[in-house]
Amino acid sequence: MSLEALDSLLEWGQQNHVKIPQNVEFVYDELRGIHCKSKDMVTDVLKFELPHNVILTGVLAEKVFGTNNTTWCKFLLAKLMFDKDATLCDGTDLTEKFNPYLNALPKVVNSPLVWNPRELELLRNTNLGNSIRGKLKSIYKEWYDVVSNMTNKKFFEVETISHDISCYENFEHISSERMYDDILSNTANKSPAVWYSFSAFLWSHLIFTSRAFPEYIINPECDPFSVMLLPIVDLLNHDYQAKAEWSSNEDRSFCYKNLNENLKAGDEVLNNYGAKGNEELLSGYGFVLENNICDSLLLKLKLPDDTIRDILDYEPDIELLTIDDYTTFAFETEMAQKANATNKKTVENFSDGIIYLINVQNPRATVLKLLKLFSYLKKCSGKESHKDLRARFDGLHTLRGAIEQNLSAMKSEPVFTENYREKYDLNEYRLYCASEYRKGQEQVLKNTISEIRAIEKEWLKENKHSLLSINKILKNDTQFAENELSSLFQGIDQEDVAFESTFDLLIIWIVAKAKYASFPSKYEWVGKQFNELHRVIGDAIDIDVQNDASAFYEEFFTSKSEAILPPVTLDEIQRAFMFVKYNCFTRVSSDETILVKK
Numbered sequence: 235m236s237l238e239a240l241d242s243l244l245e246w247g248q249q250n251h252v253k254i255p256q257n258v259e260f261v262y263d264e265l266r267g268i269h270c271k272s273k274d275m276v277t278d279v280l281k282f283e284l285p286h287n288v289i290l291t292g293v294l295a296e297k298v299f300g301t302n303n304t305t306w307c308k309f310l311l312a313k314l315m316f317d318k319d320a321t322l323c324d325g326t327d328l329t330e331k332f333n334p335y336l337n338a339l340p341k342v343v344n345s346p347l348v349w350n351p352r353e354l355e356l357l358r359n360t361n362l363g364n365s366i367r368g369k370l371k372s373i374y375k376e377w378y379d380v381v382s383n384m385t386n387k388k389f390f391e392v393e394t395i396s397h398d399i400s401c402y403e404n405f406e407h408i409s410s411e412r413m414y415d416d417i418l419s420n421t422a423n424k425s426p427a428v429w430y431s432f433s434a435f436l437w438s439h440l441i442f443t444s445r446a447f448p449e450y451i452i453n454p455e456c457d458p459f460s461v462m463l464l465p466i467v468d469l470l471n472h473d474y475q476a477k478a479e480w481s482s483n484e485d486r487s488f489c490y491k492n493l494n495e496n497l498k499a500g501d502e503v504l505n506n507y508g509a510k511g512n513e514e515l516l517s518g519y520g521f522v523l524e525n526n527i528c529d530s531l532l533l534k535l536k537l538p539d540d541t542i543r544d545i546l547d548y549e550p551d552i553e554l555l556t557i558d559d560y561t562t563f564a565f566e567t568e569m570a571q572k573a574n575a576t577n578k579k580t581v582e583n584f585s586d587g588i589i590y591l592i593n594v595q596n597p598r599a600t601v602l603k604l605l606k607l608f609s610y611l612k613k614c615s616g617k618e619s620h621k622d623l624r625a626r627f628d629g630l631h632t633l634r635g636a637i638e639q640n641l642s643a644m645k646s647e648p649v650f651t652e653n654y655r656e657k658y659d660l661n662e663y664r665l666y667c668a669s670e671y672r673k674g675q676e677q678v679l680k681n682t683i684s685e686i687r688a689i690e691k692e693w694l695k696e697n698k699h700s701l702l703s704i705n706k707i708l709k710n711d712t713q714f715a716e717n718e719l720s721s722l723f724q725g726i727d728q729e730d731v732a733f734e735s736t737f738d739l740l741i742i743w744i745v746a747k748a749k750y751a752s753f754p755s756k757y758e759w760v761g762k763q764f765n766e767l768h769r770v771i772g773d774a775i776d777i778d779v780q781n782d783a784s785a786f787y788e789e790f791f792t793s794k795s796e797a798i799l800p801p802v803t804l805d806e807i808q809r810a811f812m813f814v815k816y817n818c819f820t821r822v823s824s825d826e827t828i829l830v831k832k
């Protein structure tokens with residue numbers, strides 16, 4: 235970006251009656267691009283006004299291509315930027331008209347969509363790293379659907395873009411390296427062969443994701459997803475604390491007001507793009523904010539259709555969310571959100587998975603939603619509900635285990651491919667963005683684990699009389715340790731008997747208590763639950779339990795001498811396993827198996 239380009243843009247604005255406050259100036263630096271600063275102390279509202287005739291909307295795309303939608307707006311911008319020929323609209327050449335605006339647009343938006351393979355390795359094991367190819371494919375499809383449609387042939391010479399087309403058609407078989415070398419590097423270097431190539435479209439797409447505004451502000455009747463470009467107003471950078479107001483006048487001009495009081499000389503005049511986390515900022519805008527309080531982590535879960543259907547039909551208090559429940563494009567619109575809220579969801583809505591966004595500052599709200607879902611997933615078949623204490627604890631520990639796994643994957647050092655180092659440069663700014671993004675994601679995961687631990691603590695306190703650990707049992711049931719344990723292992727080589735977990739010991743305790751009918755009076759409820767379960771299930775022992783119980787039996791009760799029958803039968807072990815499955819959960823932190831009173 236040259237300073238002359240900025241000056242020309244501001245002069246063009248003046249000629250076109252764009253109103254810019256007297257006491258601001260636009261400056262440029264490498265890190266923040268063009269941005270706006272107050273020249274002196276500002277105590278009043280700062281107001282920018284943009285006349286309708288300098289706003290780029292879908293109406294122009296309609297006049298040029300006959301279709302008014304965001305995809306065609308992207309083609310229009312690409313044409314204005316990269317086509318040497320004029321783009322006529324009502325007798326005006328739009329390229330000439332918007333030339334100063336086009337010259338001041340960023341050459342590259344630093345989104346990972348255009349990072350080279352070496353840079354992309356910085357995002358390994360993150361949501362963004364895992365989703366970038368999918369995102370690229372969906373933008374590529376948006377382009378392909380237009381250029382491959384016969385009715386649009388009049389706008390494009392398809393032979394010129396045959397390589398772009400074949401790369402899309404073979405997308406799954408093309409390595410990231412080749413995709414970068416053949417296609418994306420042309421976007422990154424701003425050297426697309428023609429204006430309707432995919433590289434040109436991708437540049438335009440990123441200009442829209444990083445600087446478009448919702449059109450409904452100047453045109454309330456438009457499609458809620460329509461967007462527009464606002465020259466000069468779009469030079470304002472983002473801060474989630476900025477108090478900005480967008481409105482329009484009757485003549486459909488756009489009005490931006492900065493409501494931050496007491497700006498000092500040199501302070502930046504900022505816009506507010508919405509409460510966006512670093513993942514959204516980096517992928518759509520190519521920058522990150524340090525210590526971003528809007529940061530969030532996206533958890534995606536894939537569940538079988540039948541499970542989703544069951545939840546939608548019978549579990550109204552379990553919220554299943556999709557990406558449409560969150561921001562979907564450049565600037566969030568209330569209308570789009572309302573449209574999502576009123577639609578009843580079906581299984582088809584979840585083809586891309588169930589999405590939960592966990593906020594770094596307030597993970598609790600989402601953790602509570604996730605806990606309900608995980609309790610449901612961990613509830614045992616039969617009569618158990620996701621609201622039962624055992625299922626809730628089991629869900630909590632499964633969720634905690636999954637989040638901890640995510641965290642350790644995120645922390646693992648990326649392994650760099652040797653030949654990338656020789657072939658590709660590493661942009662320092664992208665390195666910084668990747669590391670800040672990872673830091674933010676780690677922080678969300680850590681805060682989520684702390685929140686789950688805090689919830690577990692509350693639940694343990696509230697339900698302490700309904701929970702029983704093996705340590706408590708051993709303290710109170712001396713008969714078990716002193717007599718029963720040795721009778722169970724008569725004839726078994728004592729050196730072989732070593733319990734590695736509280737789970738094993740609990741199984742043995744249940745076997746002993748059921749066999750000798752010796753549940754201590756304090757724990758009579760365990761006996762009752764044991765009898766009740768076996769009254770209900772009869773001889774139905776599920777296959778997983780059969781396998782686990784057999785392995786356990788073999789490990790502990792294989793007699794040294796074939797002449798001596800072990801004192802415990804496989805059936806007794808299976809029954810104890812069944813009981814533990816339906817009445818216990820295991821804590822991930824201590825690997826401790828806990829019995830739950832119903």
Ligand SMILES: C[S@@+](CC[C@H](N)C(=O)[O-])C[C@H]1O[C@@H](n2cnc3c(N)ncnc32)[C@H](O)[C@@H]1O
Pocket residue numbers: 265266267268269338339340343344444445468469470471472473518519520521522523
């Ligand atoms: C709407 S434009 C703002 C004007 C832009 N600086 C320019 O040079 O054209 C959005 C782009 O500005 C940059 N940007 C916005 N807010 C930023 C911030 N807080 N820190 C760093 N860069 C920011 C990003 O490159 C983003 O893609």
